Amino acid sequence: MDIQQEIKRLEEEIRKTPYNKATEHHIGRLKAKLARLKEEAEKQRKKTGGEQYAIKKEGDATAVLVGYPSVGKSTILNALTGAKSEVGDYDFTTLKPVPGMLEYNGAKIQIVDVPGLIEGASRGRGRGREILAAVRNADIIIIVVDVFTLENIDVLKNELYEGGIRLDEKPPDVVIKKRATGGLSIKSTVDLSIDEQTIRSILREYKIHNGEVLIREDITIDRLIDAILGNRAYIPSITVVNKIDLYPDAEIPENAIAVSAEKKINLDKLVEEIYRKLDFIRVYLKPPGGKVEEEPMILRRGARVEDVCRKIHRDLLENFKYARVWGKSVKFEGQKVGLEHELEDGDVITVYAR
Known part of the structure; x- marks a missing residue:
């Protein structure tokens, strides 16, 4: 056997x-x-x-649209970001990940449309394993169905689970x-x-x-x-029901967001929820001997000094000496900290290199 x-x-x-x-x-x-x-x-x-799907992460966070073919993922991507993902009424229009960039409240959020995920994906149907492997790198997963296929919400969540992805759970x-x-x-x-x-x-x-x-x-x-x-991916999620304009009386599941990407209905609510679920913090950089920069660096909650260095330049991480922080995350202003120090919203940081 x-x-x-x-x-x-x-x-x-x-x-x-x-x-x-x-x-x-x-x-x-x-x-x-x-x-x-x-x-x-x-x-x-x-x-x-064999061929692998890959998502090159850009911006401050990456959201991935997951759903069956022909539910309007590409239309959602185009409406949110102005990307040019091909739209069609036939299955498997999207054959590789297509990215776009959403800018909201100072954050740059990469939205990625991946090939359709179907029942049996975790067993390899429809290149499902390759798609799931790419989805594991997301910072948030947006599950997309339409008003006529609400039953697929549970199917998609099960395929993600079988692919080692734990939605809205902590380790x-x-x-x-x-x-x-x-x-x-x-x-x-x-x-x-x-x-x-x-x-x-x-x-x-x-x-x-x-x-x-x-x-x-x-x-x-x-x-x-x-x-x-120890190899599971713990990722927040949002469930979206598309094409609400075609069936306004559909019974939308609790906690799902009903939208029409075609008619631009409730896309503002979707954007707000993506931003909220990503749980961003703003950190202000202060060059040694200089003034605090006006534009904040956008990070996810739980970010450390190491993440700041990596985002500025990877050489800075290699040559890191110490940092000083002003704000909620330290006991006193200008406290000297190391790479492992966890930052809070509104912190000011100066990084010193060798």
Whole structure:
């Protein structure tokens, strides 16, 4: 039995097994083995080479439009950015990623239209694996359906999940420190819904027999596997329902934004939500001995001094000596900090190089 056959067998067994306390340990082991085999299959696929989709990131953040063919992704891109992505009423009009640039509130947001994603994409249908690999680099994912295909929202979210993309989630609060000997120590700071036997079984599937595991959330089997693999992409998302002008009475799902790219309806709401979800901060540069620059540098929340240096010039990162910061992120004005220092909105920074 090859890897793909074993994957299908495990998926079928998991689907048929009812989840309860008595089966938890068995399902945990099956899911761990399934995730491991999928990782092996993906590594084998990458070795075979072939054409890859690539997104060259530009601007302050990158938003990727994901959806079935012919739902209006290209029209949305053109309406938001003035790009010239080909528009057609037939499937797979977009054959490679097409970028455009949206400027809003001082931020430059790259919007990218990728080839249509369809059911089975995570298994390779329609070049799905290559598309998903490109999507993983996004700073935000915009899921696009139209008023006639609302059922595809769940399909697309599932394909993204199977492709290792976790929408609107934070990484699992789990720390795993492997050791060569000494057995396995499992500690938690919260009450856990899954038992220790299940946790140990999952860890053994990945040959983790010695080490310390600290769990700081009520972990599920799937999130524990994600923590062990450590290669999931955690990306915020927005769901957009296009062509609202063709069916104004459609029941739009909660938290989705109804638009008409063709008629320019609610595109302002979409732009505002993209900006809000990207959670930008503004940092002001002050050259050594000079005045604070008027135009801020736009960064994502959680950015560090290292990100400022990289954005100015990569040589600055190599020759970095220290930085001084004024603002909310420091205890006192002009505090001397290193590359790891996390910045806050409105901070002023001076970078000193060797």
